[in-house]
Structures are given as structure tokens and as C-alpha cells.
Amino acid sequence: MSKVVDTIVIGGGQAGLASGYHLQKAGLDFMILEAGDQPAGAWPQYYDSLKLFSPARYSSLPGFAFPKDSNEYPLRDEVISYLRVYAEKFKLPLMLNSKVERVEAVNGGFDIITFNGKRYRSKSIISASGSFHRPYIPNLPGTESFQGNLLHSSEYKRPEPFREQRVIVVGRGNSGVQIAVELADYATVSLAVQHPVKFTRQRFLGLDLHFWLKMTGVDTFPFYRIGKEPPSPISVFDLGGYRKKIHNGNPNQKQMFSGFYPEGVIWANGDREPADSVIFATGYRPNIPFHQTGALAMDGRPLHVAGVSTEVPGLYYVGLANQRSFASATIRGVGADAKYVVQNITRFLRKP
Template sequence: MTQRTDVVVIGGGQAGLAAGYHLRRLGIEYVVLDAQPTPGGAWQHMWDSLRLFSPAAYSSLPGRLMPLQEGQPYPDAGHVAAYLANYEKRYHLPVRHGVQVQVVRDEGRLLRVETDTGIWRARTVISATGTWTRPFLPAVEGRREFTGRQLHTVHYAGPAEFAGRRVIVVGGGNSGAQIAADLTGHAEVTWVTRRPPRYLADDVDGRVLFDAATARRRALDEGRPDTGGVASLGDIVPVPPVRAARDAGLLTARPMFTALTPTGPQWADGTRQDADAIIWCTGFRSALAHLASLRLRGTRGHVATAGTRAADDPRLHFLGYGDWTGPASATLIGVGRTAREAAREIALLIR
């Protein structure tokens, strides 16, 4: 079956929903194709204790404030997933769940989007697939020889399954700090980071991060010196559980190990430690395999862009992958602005 529309949005998480909201306001015909069988994007797969970096009012998509979560100044993942599901329903966004996009091909004037349920032809495509499906594992000597359990952030569900175990948590970002804090009191935790943990000030949250990312992008666009953006402030937002564990002395990081033995990590000085499990909180890469046939990939897997638009193909836009697709565009509060800009550009192109 082949269908046609003006815009195909690939991905029904926060970026895809924000795109849908702005396309709908402009009266543009579109469809959102989402591989997930149910609404909520990647948030429905995150661990229960995960907390946002900002209060609900500062973690909202365009048009609808996120409601407060009772007793939680920083909402958890389940609250965010429910908000996204409600947002999709409230605005009657045409999201088709359980549709796996396989490849996007160039058909001259149109783009051909091949899925496991049929084919779409569109004048433009917005790729909003995020990074959750592409976890990154570093190349560490002996990683395949370790006989314990290894998992990435995406597979972490909570501390119960690690009760009484010796767990190594690798990663000096927010996920590493939150998971290490979550495991304290349940497991014997060793937190490992490439450099000493850099906490933001305790009164800093996502509002400040969004402002810092926006100021950096504005400075670069205007040819002024790089402000450093979020990276200049630190790596870890001390949400309440992280702050409590840190202040109790339970988040003392060790330097990164140089290799893995069958029983655990080994450091440069020869020190070894036995472990039952290693949790790699080592980040993600953009999920862009569906665009491979367009041959647009550049350095570090990114596509050269002008704003959200592919520099070499004005029919293709990117939303929600990080600063290369707009300041703070991988955040709930940040993606709305870039989604609006993409929708406006698309409107000019197709009309």
C-alpha cells in the first residue's frame, strides 16, 4: 500500500509531537510514524526513579504545560510518559504507532519512506528518532572477556535486581550519577568516571541549562566567542536523590579503569576489583540508519545542517538530536522552538 502526504515525521517521542503540533497549527498535512507500540516515546522505557532536571512547568512541550506531579518537585519518567500520551491525544496528532521505518529514498521531487506496513511518499521528511535506540559502549580492553553481567543505561530498570551485588557504574554524566545514587543502599557500588565529577550548583536546573545552550548558539551564530554553553557549567545536575547521596559521601568516583579482566576492572596501577555487573552509562549516538541511502552523513555521524534543515537537501529536517539540530533540542523545553522553525521552513517550501 502506498500513501502520500506533505510531511512524514519519523518518531513519535517529544520531538515528533512538537513537530506535529506546529505542523497542525500551520494547516500542513502530515503523519507521524512511530516504532513504539504505545505513546510516551523513550520515557516509557526509563527506570522508575529517573528525575527530570527541571520542575514540570519548565519541562513542557508547546501549547500545554506539564501538570505538577504530586509530591515531586522534579517529575519522574512515568509522569513524563503520561504527559506525552495525553499531549498526543489532546491535539489529535495523527501518530501511527507500531510502524517501523526501514529506509528513506530519494525519488526526485518526493521522498519515499518505506516501512514495515507500507510506503509513504512525502514532499518533506522530519527525522525525530532521537538516540535511545543507539546506546554507545566504549572500546575497553577485555570487555568481551568479563564474565559478569553488562548492561547499558537503556537496560537499567531499578536497584532491586542488584541487591547485595558488586556493581560498577561507568559514566560521569547525569545518568551515571543518578543510577549510582539509586543503587546506594541496595548494592556495593563503585562509580567510575573519566574525570572527576563536575556538579552544577545546587540551585541550577534545566531552566538555566536551556538558557546557557541558547546563549551559546546565539553567540556562535553572531560570530562571537564560544560561551561554552552547558558544558561550561558542569556535567551533573544535582537533583534531590543525587544531592542526598553526594552529601552523605556515597558518590565518590574512582578514575576510569584501563581494562576488564574476567572478574572485573583493572586500573593502570595494576589494582583489580571483582564485580558482578557493570552498568555502562556512556551515552548514545543518533539513530539515523533509516537515512543511509540519502548519503548525507558527515563527520561523527552528523549530517551538515542549516538550522534543522539538511544543508544538502531542503526536503529533510532533523529534530531532537542535540545542539547540532538546535540549542537544547534534545530536551522537552528546548525542542519546541526548533520544531516551530522547522515547520515554518517546510511551509515556505511546499506552498
Template sequence: MEHADLIVIGAGQSGLATAALAPQYGFTRNLLLEAAKEPGGSWPRHYDSLTLFSPARYSSLPGMRFPGDPDRYPRRDEVVNYLRDYARRVPADIRTSTSVASTRHQDGMWSVLAEDGREFTAGAVIAATGDYGTPFTPDVPGREDFGGRVLHAADYRSPGAFAGQRVVVVGGGNSAIQIAAELGTVADTILASRRPIAWAPQRPLGRDLHWWLKRTRLDVAPIRRLLARVPVSVIDDGHYRAALDRYGVERRDMFTRFTDEGVVWADGTKEAADVVLLATGYRLTFPYLHDSGALGADGAPLHRGGIATAVPGFGFVGMEFQRSFSSKTLRGVGRDAGYVLSRLRKG
């Protein structure tokens, strides 16, 4: 059994930011537990061409500037390399290949049990695993009859494997648009979504959208609950919208069911398809917290701003709209981590 001041579960952007800031709040012996073979969270598993919609200057974690031109939009591999470099500087003992099985609080102490049987204890624990480990798959009738492939965006890497095929991409967010645009270069591609695509200009009045969010303080304003209800918008400087037009990627209302050869649209028209690719997001789950007391009966975190309300010494970092519009982003996790750590402060 090993003891620490603080245990952070998850070594993605949220966990790394939390561990980096922890000493400022009295936590000196800190463990960072990561299920994967290296730090970086879900970033190494994202599709090859993924491009951030925030410039490098707004994509940094606490204490380390994102390198290179601050006005460029970094690609996936740049983020992966940045997180690797950041992890080397984090003042914590990072344990990779350590998947957490359960977390319990008893006698004023937290016990974290790994799936391999190792046990760790600490006075405080922060869950920073996010939601990218649980792809959401909508329940559409007839899926079991479909003779093609149904994939999630989590399984997608590059368009080459889909050359010459008929692909229906499901989703209306940034990832769905990026994937559909590049699939359109090699495949007969249709974009299916429940509502028309809501486009947001990437550089209104010549300034990046994130510059405006920071200047207006919409990132941290109390209207965050209202923002959480606003339909997802696709941030674009015109590149992706033009690409969809150029490659003939048509948007259609979501299909109603699968057939053995494809899908059926709302008007009853049938469409043949080889692949249906679901860019339908992820769901927040914490299977290792089922016996912790930190979750409600529905499995959702019981918290206020990331501070657990049902158990002492426990927090969350990296949840969407946890405290602000940017809580789930590279630029926002550090702010939330500092808030949570300040309230779990040791000493």
C-alpha cells in the same frame, strides 16, 4: 501507498511537538510513524526512578502545560503519562508499530518505506527519532574475559536485582549519578568516570537553573557551540551528592581494562565486580536515512539548525545542540520544531 503533506518519523517528544505545530505551517495531512507500540519515544523504557532536572513549568510541549505543581521535578511515569495525553491531542495520523526501513527523494517527492513493506509519500519529511535507540558502549580491553555482567543504563530499571552485589557504574552525567546513588542503598557500588564529577547547583540564588537559562537567554544564545564543548555537569540540589557519601559510593578514575573477575584501575589495583553498568550515553544514528542523501559519508546529518542542506524538503528535530542548549529537552524541542517547519512550510 499513502500520501501526506508531511511525514514525521518518531513519536517521542520531538515528533509529537513537530506534529502538533505542523498545521500552523500549512501541513494539514500529516503522518507520524513510530516503531514502538505506543507514542512516547524512549521515556517508557527509562529506569523507574528517573527524575527530571527541570521543573514541570519548564517541561512542557507546545500547547499543553505539564500538569501539577509547576515547581516540582517530575518522575519518569509522570512524563510518560503526559506524552500519552499529548499524543491524543496531536492533529496527525499516528501509526505505531511502524518501523521505517528507508527514506528516499525522487521526482520532487519523498518516499518512506516501512519494514513491513508499506510505503508512504510526502512533500516533506522530518526525522525526530533522537539518539536513545543506540546506546554507546566504550571499547575497554578485556571485556570478553569478564565473567560478570556488562549492562548499559538502557537496560537498568531498579536496584532490587543488584542487592548484595559489587557494581561499578561508569559515567559522570546525571543518569550515572542517579543510578549510582540508588544502587548504593543495596549494593557495594563504585562510580568510575574519566574526570571528577562537575557539580552544578540546581537552584542558584534560590531560583532553578532553568529559570536563569531562560532569563539570560543562554538557551538560545549564539554561544551554543561553545556550550557543546563544556564538560557535562551534574545538576544537584545536594541530594545526590549526599546520597553518594551516605552510602559509601566512591568515585574513581576510569578503569583501564577488564579481568575475568572485575576491573583494573589506573594504578594497577584490581577490583572484583559482579556487574559493570555503563551510563555512557547514546549515539545519534539514522539507519533509515542511508540512501536519502541527508547524511554525510560519516553518517552524520548534513544540516544547518535542523534544515537538511544536501536535499530539499527534509529536516531534523531533537538532536543535541541542534540550535540551542535545550534542543534535546522537553522545553526545547517545540522551539526547534517551529523553526524547521517554518522553513519547510507548505503552500
């Protein structure tokens, strides 16, 4: 059995690293358990062309600015490099290849057991494991009968394998639009949506939208203080001329299909259309399968207020969507949430 540390952080991506920064500043004894072989979370598994929707000046973790022109939008591989450098810069105590199998509440603390057989002990836990490994695909009629290629956007890497296919992308968010537009240069693509895609201008009065979100305080407004969750975003940032391409029908936008038949999909008006591949860009659910502590609702959602568990003393979260604000699950937002959580941990550890 390892020594008992103040805090163990589960997950070494952006949320875990931001947590480590603030734990270090608070002088706490901690370690970060990361399932992968580098401190980059799920970023290496995202599609190759992924681009952040916030410019570099608004895409940094605490204590270290993103090393890119402040008005440029970082690419996936640049984010991966940044996270690796961040972990090295602050000499964060990372344990790589340490995927957590289960967590047990024991004698006022926690036992954390990894799949490689290691056991750790801590007084508190920050769950920062993100949601990438729990993709959500709606259960539609006939799904099991579909003989084509059905996948989630988390499995999509690049457009070339879909060349000359008939592809349907489901979802009206940023990722769905970006994937559909990229694929449309290689395949015949429809974007299946419940409601037409709405676009938001990226710049107002010459300044990026995120400047105005930060200036007004909307981006990080703590909605939990007024007993509400931040409303889900319903518009897409128009990077790369997305609005023009969809307006021109490449890809075309169609009312969401009602189900599948073996060769394809059944559209809302009853028409049947063959499809080679269907890609669901339909989001994720919190990836917290390891808590054996009574901390989760029946559907697997963590029960918390602003990242502090309402069920288990000493259990905290960083990186959940809408945890405290619009920005909570983003690289620009996890720092503020991590700071808040570490302040709560510090008070918790000082209790007699």
C-alpha cells in the same frame, strides 16, 4: 501507495509531537510514524525512578503546560502520561507500530517503507527518532573477556536485581550519578569517572536554575548562528542529595579503569578488582540508520545546520543533542527547534 503528504515525521516521542503541533498550526498535511504502541518515544524504556532535571514549569511541549505543580520535578511515568494526553489533545495523526525500515529519495520527494510492509510518500521529512536505540559503549581493552554483566544505562530499570553485587557505573553525567546513588542502597558501587563529578546547585535565590537559564537566554541561545556548537554540560544537578552521598563514599568515586580482565576491571593504577556488573552511562549516538539518501557522515552523524540537512533538500531533524541550543534534545527545548524547522519546511514547500 498512499497519497503524497507534505511532511512525514519519523518518531512519535517528544520531538515528533512538538513537530506535529507546529505542522498542524502551519496548516500542512502530515502524519507521524511511531515505532512503538504509544506516543511516548523512548520514555517507557528508561529506568523506573528517572526524574526530570527541570521542574514542570520548564518541562512542557508547545501549547500545553505540564499538569503538575510548577515547582515539582516530573517522574518518568508522569512524562509518559503527559505525552499520551498531548497527542490526544491535539488529535495528531499518529501511525503506531510503524517502525521505519528505510527512506528513499525519489523524484523530488521521499518514499518511507516500514517494517510492517507499508509504504508512504511525502514531499519532506522530519527525522525525530531520538538516540535511545543507539547507545554508546566505549571499546576498552579486554571487553570481550569480561565474564560479568556488562550493560548500558539504557538497559537498566531498577536496583533490586543488583542486590549485594559489586557494581561499577561509568559516567559523570546526571544519569550515571542518579543510577549509582540509587544502586548504592542495594549493592557495593563505584562511580568510574575520567574527572571528578561537578555539581550545580538546583536553586539560586530561591528559584530553580532553569529560571535563570531562561531569563538570560542561555538555555536556548542559537549557538549555530555564531558558527559554534553549545559546549557539553559538565555538571550534575544535585537532586536528592547526590553530592552528600558521593562525598560520603556511597557510592565511591574512582578514576576510570583502563580495561577488563575476565573477573572484573583493571583500575588506572593497575589494581585488579572483581566486579559482577558494569553499567555504562556513556550516552548515545543519533539513531538514524534508515536514511539511504546520502544525508549522513561516514560515522552516521546527520549533516545539518540547526536541523536543516545540508545534503538533502526536504530533510530535517528535531531532537538532536545540541541541534540549536543546550536544550535541543530535552522536552523543554524541542518545541522551539520544531517551530524553526517547520518554518523552513513551509518555505521549502512554497518554492516553485
